[in-house]
Amino acid sequence: xxxxxxxxxxxxxxxxxxxxxxxxxxxxxxxxxxxxxxxxxxxxxxxxxxxxxxxxxxxxxxxxxxxxxxxxxxxxxxxxxxxxxxxxxxxxxxxxxxxxxxxxxxx
Amino acid sequence: xxxxxxxxxxxxxxxxxxxxxxxxxxxxxxxxxxxxxxxxxxxxxxxxxxxxxxxxxxxxxxxxxxxxxxxxxxxxxxxxxxxxxxxxxxxxxxxxxxxxxxxxxxxxxxxxxxx
Numbered sequence: 001x002x003x004x005x006x007x008x009x010x011x012x013x014x015x016x017x018x019x020x021x022x023x024x025x026x027x028x029x030x031x032x033x034x035x036x037x038x039x040x041x042x043x044x045x046x047x048x049x050x051x052x053x054x055x056x057x058x059x060x061x062x063x064x065x066x067x068x069x070x071x072x073x074x075x076x077x078x079x080x081x082x083x084x085x086x087x088x089x090x091x092x093x094x095x096x097x098x099x100x101x102x103x104x105x106x107x
Numbered sequence: 108x109x110x111x112x113x114x115x116x117x118x119x120x121x122x123x124x125x126x127x128x129x130x131x132x133x134x135x136x137x138x139x140x141x142x143x144x145x146x147x148x149x150x151x152x153x154x155x156x157x158x159x160x161x162x163x164x165x166x167x168x169x170x171x172x173x174x175x176x177x178x179x180x181x182x183x184x185x186x187x188x189x190x191x192x193x194x195x196x197x198x199x200x201x202x203x204x205x206x207x208x209x210x211x212x213x214x215x216x217x218x219x220x221x222x
Contacts, residue, residue: 030205040195041215042109042111042197042213042214042215042216043150043197043199043213044109044213045210045211045212048210087149087150091205094140094152094155094163094164094165095140095152095211096152096165097142097149097150097151097152098149099148099149100149100150
């Protein structure tokens with residue numbers, strides 16, 4: 001089967017750096033995606049890693065280690081608007097999402 | 108705005124009833140995916156259609172069915188509704204069939220409340 005584990009909640013203050021980890025178990029792994037969802041809104045795509053290493057997109061970076069079945073999303077220079085849920089997702093026969101990490105950023 | 112549209116935004120119905128949720132993908136996208144999001148289960152993949160054909164199936168109940176029409180819009184039919192079916196239902200679309208290297212664009216969702 002397929003499963004993903006990520007922390008349920010993370011808290012941080014504005015300007016800080018936060019890392020959200022994701023470990024996965026799946027067959028037919030193609031890559032690891034990250035999505036952001038603000039409360040009640042639609043999930044939006046943040047990043048995708050197919051190969052090992054770090055991908056940087058502005059304040060957000062994502063890392064993948066295929067040998068460790070592990071990845072993380074790194075959020076830098078946190079802003080209040082980054083308060084949201086963050087989902088890792090792996091693609092086997094379909095895109096399977098983790099249960100999400102709720103990030104709360106305070107001032 | 109992702110370009111994916113879903114109707115209705117909200118739906119309130121009673122147990123035992125049947126409802127239909129509608130989704131129009133982004134222009135040019137051939138794949139449509141349906142997801143259910145409830146508080147305790149996160150985003151659960153239900154089913155994928157590609158160019159009118161069922162492509163992948165997830166944890167979709169037998170009471171639920173979907174189809175994709177020639178104009179590529181899709182409908183999710185939920186029947187014999189139970190209280191536990193109350194959830195946010197998202198539709199997403201992508202260009203191709205495999206999805207593993209493709210971004211999925213999500214619609215705003217339909218919030219279903221079964222009383």
